[in-house]
Amino acid sequence: MHTAWLVSRPNGRNVVLCALGLLLGSTNAFGEEAVTAPIRPVRTQVVEFKQESEARTAVGEIKPRYESDIAFRISGKIVERSVDVGTVVRKDAIVAQLDKTNEETALRVAESDVAGASAGRDEARRDEARQRELLPRGVTTQVAYDAAERRLKQAEARFDAAEGARKNAADRLSYAVLRSDVDGVVTTVGAQPGQVVGAGQMVVRIARTDAKEAEFKVPERAIRELPPNPVVEVSLLGDANVKATGHVREVATTADPVTRTFAVRISLTDPPEAMRFGATVQGRVIVWQEDHVARLPSSALFRSDEAPAVWVFDPKESTVKLRPVKVLRYETNDIFIADGLADGERVVTAGVQKLWPGMRVRLP
Secondary structure: OOOEEEEEOOOOOEEEEEOOOOOOOOEOOOOOEOOOOOOEEOOEEEOOEEEEEEEEEEEEEEEEOOEEEEEOOOOEEEEEEOOOOOOEEOOOOEEEEEOOHHHHHHHHHHHHHHHHHHHHHHHHHHHHHHHHHHHHHOOOOHHHHHHHHHHHHHHHHHHHHHHHHHHHHHHHHHHOEEEOOOOEEEEEEOOOOOOEEOOOOEEEEEEEOOOEEEEEEEOHHHHHHOOOOOEEEEEEOOOOOOEEEEEEEEEOOOOOOOOOOEEEEEEEEOOOOOOOOOOEEEEEEEEEEEEEEEEEEHHHOEEEOOEEEEEEEEOOOOEEEEEEOEEEEEOOOEEEEEEOOOOOOEEEOOOHHHOOOOOEEEOO
């Protein structure tokens, strides 16, 4: 005769366990054989508390923080360009030169005007000195002296104007030679020898080598996940041993219209020489980190009295018991436990909805 026994679970639901010929060697008050629930196999995981962290990565490019467009101050025809893309230049190094013919001619004319104005000034000085000497003796008149003094002032003014014109002509001649105003490397060339350029037209673009940055294209969601003022580890994509650290200097205020990503600039601290402009790099940011936390699969999570809990395996009794825990972080496939468990304990990781306190289980 088969007998049905009612076993009460903690949640008040009764489960009917049917005895289908399982003989356990015991009888009840009616002389019938007693039946107990079968021992359920469970999958478990050993709890291990350790440091856990999560990082976000992105691929970017090394770029200069400062770039200068170098141009002539005057227009003319380029006769020489002594640098090309990738050329390392020093401050005051010659970058390009214009045809100097017109400027040299203008300088010679200005120097001739200075010489003429100087001669006229000297003559006016002598005339004024003579009139000033004769005036007290009555040999000349006050009108004649005033005229000599006026001619001296005019001659001095003409000399000053000629000297100014000569200086301007000399400056224009020096402007025909284009020099770098910083130490850096040429990143762009905007004009070729033989080309006529206007004043201010970019001839070369020079990037300073003392300030390097890494630029990354980052989606909006990743930007929201960044912690305040994060430390970013940047390494060469082809050689992870070449690395540097930096901080976020700038986040673009508008998204790229095509990729819908934001440009994030990382200012690097003492980057190695191997991180050249244009090099492909990988950036890594730790979005969170805890020194004492246990990682479990999310399938291990159970709820007890509206609070998170897990089923802990008792190796002595081969039973399970419900244990409240403090969950620090939830992810799609994992949970991170901060408190409520101890190192070495076993937690059931599958089928937790079919367990009840004190239920006998076995490991596979």
